[in-house]
Amino acid sequence: MSKPSDLVQGTLDLLLLKILALDSMNGWSISLRLRQISGEVLQVSDGSLYPALHKLEQEGWITAEWRASENNRRAKFYSLTRLGRKQLEKETAAWDRLSGAITQIVKLKEA
């Protein structure tokens, strides 16, 4: 995948919201988690992660606070806001609709 970021761009927001819905995390941990859950399929470069996070923050969907990390250094931890939870529901629903539709089409073609 030479440049998956375009494809991922819309879904990156959804992924980040989903990850943060489970737990509040700092940027580094999020990058690890992304790699871990999506394997090699979705590659998000370390660089483009931060603009995405800052965007969600500025939209008011996630909020940040500085606290000690697991190795006891200061790090910026993001967590979901009430607004973010609503957004997550909305985007999940939209994703379900879209992926469902695509799955249908793909199956049709196979048949």
Added chain:
Amino acid sequence: MSWQRWIYIAPLRLRSLFRREQVERELDEEVRYHLERKTEEYIAAGLSSDEARHAAMRAMDGIERHKEECRDMRKVNWLEDFWQDLRFAVRMLRRTPGFAAVVVLTLALGIGANSAIFSVIDGILLQPLPYGDPDRLVIVWENNLRRSNPHNVVSPPNFLDWQAQNHVFSGMSYVSDLRGNLTGSGEPEQIVAEYVSVNFFSVLGVNPVLGPGFKTENGETGKDSKDRVVTLSYGLWKRRFGADPEIVGKTIELNGKVLTIVGVMPQNFSFFIKQGTLSGEKPELWSPWVLPAAYHHRKDIGRFMTVVARLQSGITTARAQTEMTAIATRLATEYPDFDANWGASVVGLREQISGDLRPALLLLLGAVGFVLLIACANVSSLLLARAAGREREIGIRTAIGASRWRLARQLLTESILLALIGGGAGIALAVWGTNLLLAASPSNLLDMEKVPLDWRVLSFACGVTLFAGLLFGFLPSYISARGAIAETLKEGGRSASAGRHRRTIRSAFVVAQIGMALVLLAGSGLLLRSFNLLVRVDPGFDARNLLTFTVTLPSAKYGADPAVLAFFRQLVERVSKIPGVRSATMESYPPMSGLGAATSVHILSQPAQAPSELPSAAVRVVGPDYLRTMGIPLHTGREFSATELAEMRHVALVNQSFVDKYFSEVNPLGQKVAVHMKSEAESEGQPSEIIGVVGDVRLIGLDTPAEPTVYWPHPELVYSRMTILARTSGDPMAIVSSARNELHQMDANEPMASVVTAEQLLSHSFSRSRFTTIVLGVFAGAALVLAAVGIYGVVAYTVAQRTSEIGIRVAMGAQRHDVLRLILAQGGRLIVSGIALGIAAGLLITRLMAGLLYGISATDPLTFAAVALLLMAVALLACYVPARRAMGVDPLIALRYE
């Protein structure tokens, strides 16, 4: 939903704005933390600490770019950037004050001139007229088909038939003005009164601010002589009656008759259709007037009224015109003696009022638009040149992560800042220029003392400013953004491709500028030549040291003709004896005032015809010593004798035009003519014998050729209003108080009106041409300078760009004149293309101003050739300055210049 969002967002935005440093620190720290953890991970995987750090950086893939993306997410960037750009722009401008000054001045000139002209145009052409629903008001004229004068005053019987037969007007009203002496309560003064039909104000849709105004019974037949009422203009009420709030019900004395005041009109109310007035001045009071029974018959009364009418709703002017033409055609068949060859014209009131000035103002508006375009092209060109000088800076900014849009924004900020400063200066110039324009304008043409610079004009100026800013800000930004960055850096700031674009565009600007300058110069040159021709026109009389003033005798006091005759004879005699006066005379109308009476004449040796088919002539009534005082030559025959000047002897003088036109093969002396100034029977019964032929005088104005004219001694037609003319040996104004003394010794209640020298009347007669000529001349001058600056800029820039090339050429043996030719050839190509373009456009455009020209064709080849040469010379001079610099290039220094 949205307000909930703002609970989260607002603190973030504020923080980004006002705690910027902290936010930046946190961004750094966040990224650093990530890098450290990544580095640790790579070290754990077995890399050396240096390698690990590099690998971590690479994984981040352009840290600064991503940081910039993070900053963009804050959405307050634009504000910060704007502030930063603004400070940067101010710094840049302060570093190049010369450039800034030229740009600001150029813009101020363009914007200021535009706003000033627009203010005046707005005042005259766009301001709503002070009447109710003014768009439905029209003036109805008689159309004199034989003399091709579509705007002829109207005869009362025709008016009555129009009124009875039309189905297009909801109301028709007539107006006739008269000069009157206002006496009682203070100094006697001469004012113009308008005698109007009783429905005049209701047709116009205007009510008095004070008092009930006219009532219907004021217009009933038989009420004419009693119950005389009058409404005053606001100005007269304030000036003469001290704005007395109890004025209604009081009386005034006009021409010795007592009138009861029933109203004061609003401050902005006036009704003045210059073409239809007899007095040529704005009326200050209005009195209802019923057409007397005698005026219902075409034999007894001529044409003298102005008719204003209100269209019924849904009726267009064109529809009304069709109907009026049909009615006029009917009347022409019914009354062939009087109405043959007469039609009717319907003209919108607005068109009628602005008609005189419209072409001149639109011409100026066009000219000023050209100046603004030239100014914009110049500024754009200057900014382009500067952008070229900053290519390297821009290349570096791009390389370290500035987006194209961000760069364009920076350049735009700079140009908008320039535009704003220029616009501010322009508005100041507009205020000043508007006043100047009004001061320089012919006072009687513009019906306004002050034109306010209102918000519409301001927004116009701001619109122009913003448009100019965007226009000339956008082009350089666009071109810079297209520059290939890598090449720019490689070539040390001289990218070939971007440079070519820029040169092409700047060259196009220069060609356009020169073209527009040529059009302006041609227009201005035509006006100047036409003005010159006009000023040199011989008016036919000697205007130097000639005083004129007007005296009107009220009929109530001097009813009988002999009293009037005696009064004026004595007055002229007294004036002629004032020390410093060489001779004195009088005439029925002042020369060059645009006023006069004309009628049909029947030359008895020629067959009789219907009055509408007879030749026509102007009629002037004169006093003793007329030819000598005026300096008019007597071509043949003799002057009026003392007897003829004292009593009616049926004699007349005619002018040369009269002879040329009507007596081509006969000796005019001794011929008899019936001049139809009185009723037809009376005129035919008392024909005048021609006793002499005099030189032509331009009576109406300098630009109007002399008409066939009949001169009568005063007893032939006893006017109670005469203009006294005194030929003085020194300054004519010096005898004014002596003349007033003489007048007041005869009658202390007689005002001396319109005191003016003949030279002033002359200069007045071409004041409009002078006004247009001066203003357009200024614009053309500005255009010439701007175009010269434009071509200078382009050529100077090329010389700077080609310094090393020129150095090489010189090193290879090129002579100074080779270098000169090289540079001038480049400039010359632009100049020639510009001039060719300008001549082509000019020949099309100047045709539109044919109506403003006198004695010269709108495509006069001499003018075009002259301005083309002038422009060529100035432009070549502008090229020569940088070319000289190029000739002085030292090859050693030039080659090192790299």
